[in-house]
Amino acid sequence: MKNFFAVLFSIPLFITSCAVQNKHAESNDYEVKLDTLTFFDQSRNRKIPVAYYYPKTDKKIPNQQVIIFNHGYGFNKGGDYFVYSYLTEKLASKGYFTVSIQHELTTDKALPTEGNLQLVRRPFWQNGSDNILFVLNELKKTKPKLDYQHLTLIGHSNGGDMAALFGNQHPDLVYKLITMDNRRMFLPRTSVPKIYTLRSNDYPADEGVLPNEEEQKKYSMAVQTTSINHSHMDNKGNDEEKKILTDFVLQYLSEN
Template sequence: MKYNLSALIPFSLLMMNCSIQKKNTESNDYEVKMDTLTLFDSSRNRKIPVAFYYPKTDKKISNQEVIIFNHGYGFNKGGDYFVYSYLTEKLASKGYFTVSIQHELTTDSPLPTEGNLQIVRRPFWQNGSDHILFVLNELKKTKPELDYKHLTLIGHSNGGDMAALFVNQHPNLVYKLITMDNRRMFLPRTSVPKVYTLRSNDYPADEGVLPNEEEQRKYQMTVQPTLINHGHMDNKGTDEEKKTLTNFVLKYLSEQ
């Protein structure tokens, strides 16, 4: 399914390049196409690089669901929206239109490491939440046929904090939230959207971030411990670790 370049003009497009990803070897999976481009939010004078991973097929996928992925902190070096390709490519191969946002630019201020991190990092999460909203609204203009009623947000670490803030602010726009070891922004206590979180074995979350057992039961929230290190939830993980995380994510996506 090739992206219509002319339809991207309203994005205030700055840059675009396309590349074909390798064919997935599993017979039931689609081949995956990837497009990259840089959007521009004129209201905030902000460039927002994104990568689209989606099934390469001549047949229309009815009710194709959208996933927006949000990376962990990458020290403003850029390119972080590619370092979870084990997951974003797999999701696209299963039929999801998957968008990965590059939240940090080289010109951005560094993420604070001192003070009350839930307070000093909040403006950075707000920027991320604003990026998600802008990308989502622009995508609706150019790909109106996608299923936005079942939007899923996924985020690792700082990207999980951004995604959690977005759901707290825009719960009506999201169907499911899946965080991968976010540690600072409290997860919304809600049964709609559905909330899932995969936890590492080496870093605890701040107090109040995760629901207690009573809240988990009340809102049917899922808190899943793993044996995976926080820093191994991207492409640095072993094949077994990637498989574990991918299987959990696919399981959560399949639940009604």
Template sequence: MKYTLFAFLAASFLVIGCKTQNTHNQIKDYDVKLDTLTMFDQSRSRKIPVAFYTPKTDKPISEQQVIIFNHGYGFNKGGDYFVYSYLTEKLASKGYFTVSIQHEQTTDQPLPTEGHLQTVRRPFWQLGSDNILYVLNELKKIKPELDYKHLILIGHSNGGDMAALFGNQHPNLVYKIITMDNRRMFLPRTSLPKIYTLRSNDYPADEGVLPNDEEQKKYHMTVQPTLINHNHMDNKGSENEKEILNNFILKYLSER
């Protein structure tokens, strides 16, 4: 895959300047409400904290789409489902019912850093995939009015690997997957769910994770390079970096 700096900059300016056409985008953005809930998966005896970023509205939003966000590895310290608020709040302000899952617990084993990472980290991604499935099923019970036919998964780094694994395991449950620099789990080669991935400027993906040029054309997958560091894709990024990421993601959400 060959990219040029010129092409990237042109794409960036285009995205920043365009208005997305998604039905959830409003002339005036919604105010955002934050709620938290700790779910409990009895089958695994596991607590799953979640944060709900939702638009404040007087009337229900018709066919309101659901976004499940998955954070990057946080060394089991907790609170990671809040550290992408620049994005989760933006998504909620556009009318999306946005759920951010806290995948790690302080008692979990640390993420392996040695060995064949695609193998030794697979159980951790499986835990995340199982968390997503549990939260999705519970959400259908408590919020049956939401649009689950167009479920969107977004994940950064290790959370992107979880989203990619979920897409490989449950393609019929997902409409779009957007990864932010996942590096280990191969992206589904499929036209549905629709696949988009934003890449950092400092860390390459493992061989086979990203589609080649032929696969991108065949399945209409988007691999978008950026000039943003891997570790600047959460709240640590600059305001300009956050704006670039938000605009790319809103553009992908608007596409049919």
């Protein structure tokens, strides 16, 4: 009953719209539109700001797939759901309905930096996983014609740990999981959803987070090393780094 009222009383607090032109748009790319809104999860008494990046077109895109993006830790300053726009805009320009969630609020506790991080950060990842589930349920109510059978989750760093936890907890809801240098939460060992991970050149993952060679082969999981620093996987990266990451993500999305 509690979950029912959480959904029933979920309301957008504000919404704005503006046109975003993809700087690297190709001739066959859509112009991209950006909407921002904030949901309220009654059951957790929590605001969830989101940004929608989607193709600006008068024509319906058949079987339009959904991507939910999850940012890395931003020290609770806010605005993190915009700092991967090189990727979220590109994905929208290719026809994907892309949702970027702001997981951290200014009133949240700081992410722990001491102790067993796989344990002390778990509640923060759970909060992110719950945010993803709530936003997904809202999308299904308000935009029922999107293709939810092929949902892709993408997350960088701490957001990748959140996405990995969601993939472990709700494998039936995810078609593909793409992490960008998540380091703490172990990736699901499964062929469904399909698992891909892009790794930085400067930070190793904790033991057990990444599949070994036998697991990669057994479950057809992709572990891709890159020459990109962990902190350059958002908008701070240069054009070459952004292109490398974007090309890999688009390749993974295109695979059956």
